[in-house]
Amino acid sequence: MYLVTSEQMRYFDHYTIKTLKVPGIVLMDHAGKAVAEAVVKRRAKRVVVACGKGNNGGDGWIAARWLQHGGCSVHVVTVVDPGNLEGDAKLAFDMAGAANVSWNIYQPGDLGGSSIELLVDALLGTGCTRPLAGVYEQIVDEMNHSGVPILAIDVPTGIDASTGEVKGSAIRASETIAMAYEKLGTAVTPGAIYSGHTHVVDIGIKAPLPEGMASYVDPSELRQKWGSRDALSHKGTFGRCGIFVGHMQGAAILAAAGAARTGAGLVVLGTRGSISLAVLPDYVVRQAESPVSALEDCQSIVVGPGLGTDLEPLVGTASVDEMFSSKRGVVDADGLKLLRASNGLRRLNDGWVLTPHPKECANLLGWTTEQVQRQRLTAAMQLAERTGAIVLLKGYRTIIATPAGEIRVNPTGNASLAVGGSGDVLAGVIGSLIAQGLNGFDAASLGAWIHGRAGELAGAALTPISTTASDIVDYISRAIVTFFDGIGARN
């Protein structure tokens, strides 16, 4: 499912109106009617629509007209004098006025009526370009404190529709009705948290899609690229995934388990010393002067899980430098510190996937963690551009960014994954997919999807409270079954 920016949405609107000759008011009528239908579905009978000065407000006036038409008790509170509306929004107001929709210009306290069952946010949509102030800030705060559920039209007011950033106040909606496409800013956090459930409605927009649009990670797209196993395949067909074992061996073994469950032909634990933990016979253990030489023949290397902080002996060694410049794989956790210490984030190839959590991302960029969490999309894109690698920024609605600026957002996963070792499993899963031949972007996307779904399934069966990282590994197989849902697992 595509996720669009404000700029792309403006182009789609423009193309539909100018090239396909569909008048803007027709699109707005479809939009307003879809909102009214969503309100009726919620069985709300007493509704207040808060309208702003742009076309989002126009959608609100039209929704009010349709609600009135359907027998609902509806009232509009507007933050601008309707006499100052322009274009389609003015037409929309005229239509609502002719239908005798009641309205008044917003006065603080207007929304205190205890009989209101639903508020509709038609204040600002994709045109919101600056932090809310004045009357917009006032009404948004009043709506948020009213205790009444809010349905947002297109984008909750105050969210940057392109980036998900919230620069000041913003509407906290329980539901968002998105016109034509979901906006990227309501798919990623923090915007996603303000949007509640987002439903997309078709309002008749049509235009040729530009290259490289952002999207949710989509199994139907990735099923074409991964999972088929023909009769003549052998373990060599599915690659060797190497795990660079450092001092904290438990994390490395979790990564190995994630890699094995995701189908690498062989999982190799490369170590300088010996492995003191019990290792399942599913993995091969190799000792060498450097873990890198033990993993020489691997198609991907997972560096970080269990590496430990004693990086001094590794920094600047020829084998580590050679690994970052010529191999492919995953860099996670302390591997990210090793990468920074080794090459100061010099350019990697996009066969490498960096998997920082927000604090690690902040350290790499020289930002604060709060800054990363406020601007997750920008952070992921900047790190990808700076390093030349694929960046997977962890957390709810994990973002996967390429150096060229392509974006995918992972829709799976919940707080069941918030447990030590969960990230180690993810690194192994992605490393396994790279070893099987997927490119870094697809491997990171599919890995995040499978890992997230495994966490959801484990949490549903075992409760999110008691799900462990090993449980996530155990549910990877079931996650893969749901990945192939509808067509059954490949032979």
Ligand SMILES: NC(=O)C1=CN([C@@H]2O[C@H](COP(=O)(O)OP(=O)(O)OC[C@H]3O[C@@H](n4cnc5c(N)ncnc54)[C@H](O)[C@@H]3O)[C@@H](O)[C@H]2O)[C@@H](O)CC1
């Ligand atoms: N014909 C079209 O273009 C259609 C537009 N649609 C709706 O129109 C919306 C986009 O309309 P607009 O481009 O008019 O944008 P908005 O309705 O979001 O409002 C933009 C206006 O608000 C001002 N503004 C921006 N940030 C502000 C802030 N923080 N405080 C106060 N004012 C602020 C801008 O200067 C501009 O005047 C979409 O989200 C969608 O709901 C849909 O009806 C489909 C058709």
Ligand SMILES: Nc1ncnc2c1ncn2[C@@H]1O[C@H](COP(=O)(O)OP(=O)(O)O)[C@@H](O)[C@H]1O
């Ligand atoms: N609330 C959540 N919703 C979705 N995914 C989550 C949530 N909390 C954690 N995760 C996921 O769990 C993993 C945690 O990784 P990380 O922070 O590296 O943990 P660790 O270092 O303990 O293994 C990441 O993939 C992250 O996206």
Ligand SMILES: [K+]
């Ligand atoms: K809105």
